[in-house]
Amino acid sequence: MDVDWIIFFAGVLNSLIGILVWKSNPKAKLNKFFGLFCLIVSVQIFFDFIFRFFPNLFILKCSYAFAALIPLAAILWISEICDFHITNKWLKILYFLPGLIFFVITFVDGLIVKEIKGLSILGYQGVIGPLFPAYTFLLAIYVVSFVVLLYRTQKKSDFVKKTQLNYTLCGILLYSGFGMIFSLILPIFFNNYDFTLLDAPSFIFFVGFTGYAITKHHLFDVRVIATELLTFAIWLILLIRTFLSVTPQDIAFNGAILIFVVFFGILLIRSVIREVGQREKIEKLAKDIEKAYEAEKLAKEKIDAIRVEDEALLASIGEGVVAIDREGKVTFINRAAEQMLYLKSEEAVGRSYGEILKMETEKGEAVLKEKDPLNLALSSGKKVITAVAEGTADIIYFYVRKDKTKFPSAITVAPVILNGKTIGAVDVFRDITVERQIDKSKTEFVSLASHQLRTPLSAIKWYSEIILGGKAGKLKPKQQEYLEQVYKGNERMIKLINVMLNISRLEAGKVKITLAPLSIRELLENIIAEQQVDIKKKKHKFTFECPNDLPKITTDSELIRMVFQNLISNAIKYTPDKGKIDCKIEKKDNSILFLVHDNGIGIPEDQQKKIFGKLFRADNAFSHDPQGNGLGLYAAKMTVENLGGKTWFESKADKGTTFYVELPMGK
Numbered sequence: 001m002d003v004d005w006i007i008f009f010a011g012v013l014n015s016l017i018g019i020l021v022w023k024s025n026p027k028a029k030l031n032k033f034f035g036l037f038c039l040i041v042s043v044q045i046f047f048d049f050i051f052r053f054f055p056n057l058f059i060l061k062c063s064y065a066f067a068a069l070i071p072l073a074a075i076l077w078i079s080e081i082c083d084f085h086i087t088n089k090w091l092k093i094l095y096f097l098p099g100l101i102f103f104v105i106t107f108v109d110g111l112i113v114k115e116i117k118g119l120s121i122l123g124y125q126g127v128i129g130p131l132f133p134a135y136t137f138l139l140a141i142y143v144v145s146f147v148v149l150l151y152r153t154q155k156k157s158d159f160v161k162k163t164q165l166n167y168t169l170c171g172i173l174l175y176s177g178f179g180m181i182f183s184l185i186l187p188i189f190f191n192n193y194d195f196t197l198l199d200a201p202s203f204i205f206f207v208g209f210t211g212y213a214i215t216k217h218h219l220f221d222v223r224v225i226a227t228e229l230l231t232f233a234i235w236l237i238l239l240i241r242t243f244l245s246v247t248p249q250d251i252a253f254n255g256a257i258l259i260f261v262v263f264f265g266i267l268l269i270r271s272v273i274r275e276v277g278q279r280e281k282i283e284k285l286a287k288d289i290e291k292a293y294e295a296e297k298l299a300k301e302k303i304d305a306i307r308v309e310d311e312a313l314l315a316s317i318g319e320g321v322v323a324i325d326r327e328g329k330v331t332f333i334n335r336a337a338e339q340m341l342y343l344k345s346e347e348a349v350g351r352s353y354g355e356i357l358k359m360e361t362e363k364g365e366a367v368l369k370e371k372d373p374l375n376l377a378l379s380s381g382k383k384v385i386t387a388v389a390e391g392t393a394d395i396i397y398f399y400v401r402k403d404k405t406k407f408p409s410a411i412t413v414a415p416v417i418l419n420g421k422t423i424g425a426v427d428v429f430r431d432i433t434v435e436r437q438i439d440k441s442k443t444e445f446v447s448l449a450s451h452q453l454r455t456p457l458s459a460i461k462w463y464s465e466i467i468l469g470g471k472a473g474k475l476k477p478k479q480q481e482y483l484e485q486v487y488k489g490n491e492r493m494i495k496l497i498n499v500m501l502n503i504s505r506l507e508a509g510k511v512k513i514t515l516a517p518l519s520i521r522e523l524l525e526n527i528i529a530e531q532q533v534d535i536k537k538k539k540h541k542f543t544f545e546c547p548n549d550l551p552k553i554t555t556d557s558e559l560i561r562m563v564f565q566n567l568i569s570n571a572i573k574y575t576p577d578k579g580k581i582d583c584k585i586e587k588k589d590n591s592i593l594f595l596v597h598d599n600g601i602g603i604p605e606d607q608q609k610k611i612f613g614k615l616f617r618a619d620n621a622f623s624h625d626p627q628g629n630g631l632g633l634y635a636a637k638m639t640v641e642n643l644g645g646k647t648w649f650e651s652k653a654d655k656g657t658t659f660y661v662e663l664p665m666g667k
Contacts, residue, residue: 011045014038033077040066040073057109057116064113065106068135071142072099074172078146081168082153095145098138105131140180147173319430323416324353324374326423340431342402357427358400362408367397377413377425386411396436399429407431457497460490492627499631502562503614506638513559513642515666517552520585520592527565528583531572539578546585553592554666559639563647566632567596567659573625574657575600591645591664599656608651612637620653 018038025031044066051059075095079085086092106112112135114127150169320337324330333348333356341348341356348356353374359367369375373384386397386409398406409429416424464487466472468480475483528535528544535542571581575598586593601620603611610616615630622628640647644664651657 008046008049011042011049014045015042018042030077030080033073033080037070037073037077040069044070055116057113058107060113060116061107064135065103068099068102068106068139071139071146072096075142075146075149078149082149084149084153099142102131102135102138106135136180136185143172143180319428322348322353322357322427322429324378324425324427326378328353328374328378330356331424337429340401340407340429341399353427360398360400360406361395362398373397373411373413374425374427377415378422381415381417381422383415384411384413396432407433408436410435457490457494461487461494464490496629496631499629499635503631503635503638506635506642513556515554515556518555518557518560519550519552520594521546521550523557523561524564524583524585524594527561527568530565531568534569534572535581538572538575540572540575541578541580542583543581544583547587550585550587550592551665553663555643555663559643560663563636563639563661564594566636567661570632571596571598571600571657571659574598574621588662591662594661594663595658597656597658602653602655602657603649603651604653608649611649 015038018035021038022031022035044063047059047063047066051063086095102112111129111131113132114129147169150172154169317334318336320340321332321334322330322337323332330348330351330353333343333345338344338348343356357374359372361367373386376382376384386395396408397411399409400406408431410432411427411429413425413427415422416426464483467475468483468487524544524546528542568581568583575581580599582595582597584595584597586595601624603618604620607616607618611618612633613630614634616634617628617630637647640661640663645662647659647661649657649659
């Protein structure tokens, strides 16, 4: 078989591989791009084949033109197999445009190939054009680009894909290498065209390595291609043998063998496809079963480990834990709960929680079912947390022990939710008797200390006012300045003492609330008038809106004054100079809503949950004004709740804050 038929065989074999790969999964981009690549290579090879019989310049130009498209088609399927895609539109144009330009200009006379002088055994004799070196250099760049891409991808791939890419890389390197040597390097540097037609047979290297990757390592995930490829190769050989037969007897004999082999080849391919399909289904089923078994085994081990760990954790936890099901039956009680309730686990489990967790108020009144934390959690599907300190609007609950004694409890009940349904609840509680005693002692101490401090502070204030008023003689400027500082510091101390006294009364539940009709409009106008000095000093733009028909509400004027004063002064204090503060009153159905908005420093999001906490100050508030004490908002919230209202806020750091107070209209 001479070189012409080797070229023809390489083209046919390449076409078969392209068709079979595309046919195996026509919708997959990888298979489509590989099929396109094989098609373009086949066209270039067939132009080489035709050139052997019709050596004219146009056919040679066609061969060189389609050779310029080969690397463009190659990068498409190589990008898919490497999972690498150029997303930038201009980079795509920069990469593909030169190849397309050379595809066009190859047909221009004299630019790539000028003339053909004759044929040789493995090539032709001719004269190259001025752009042939640039054409060669461009193809070399393309080859280097996708070789580098394949190499980098196989370096970080798993074993199977690395093996596939290694064989593909070897095939491309050999095909590209021989093509560059025979068709580009020898003609440019040695003016030798005698081996140009060997670039087409060198594609056999690519076919061999890629075919091995397909059949042995399932490149393109095609397992039946090997059988089809072998069968088609036998058909092709028999077809060529039939065409080359000389005598009628040989033609008939070879033709009969060809028909026989084609018939049984089709049966063979179908049976292999069916067998491979069944084997794949069995393998997939076996893998699925194995995965399911392993997952079930791991899940069971995890569940067992978690159950043992949870039981040990719940048994050793210092707080009482009682779990109930959706019917309210006790399913678990830990050691701490047994000790606090004077019960044994066997006495509690299986019984209604109402028999075990008897609950009363401090006055000895039974807690109604609709207010029972466990019942609330079961019915609402939400977490319930009871009060832990006196002076709040919530009631402190007491659990009754088996011996009829009782203890105050901090209770947290969380519903157990499965698939969106509440299937039970967990009650976590602790005895807060000692905490209440400590709080009571602390409150009494603060109250006593505050009362004791007020006497000397009042004296300091009284004498400072006398001296500053000039009743004790004229002061020098420095003396006046120092005494004013003493007076201001004393005023701050008096305010702090008053706040501490109010808080201690609120916490002890001993605050005296005097309800009377109050005009909120007048109250706020007075407070704003008192703050005018600070407002003007900081050059704030301050607005106040209030409906003209706002009715009076029934509340304690002194307590609510303290709340509004604190919120407005905070807005002024924590808003930088030339800021904007809006104060507004809105009437609702049975309440009024007060809000004060500023564009000041705001409250950091991660600290907002603590802002109403006792002695807490946000980081940016401390750096803005180090003299605060963190008691104002705590006292304001407790006061509003004792007056039957509620308070909340909205804030973003460096954007400002809006505080809201909603108060009932009262009778």
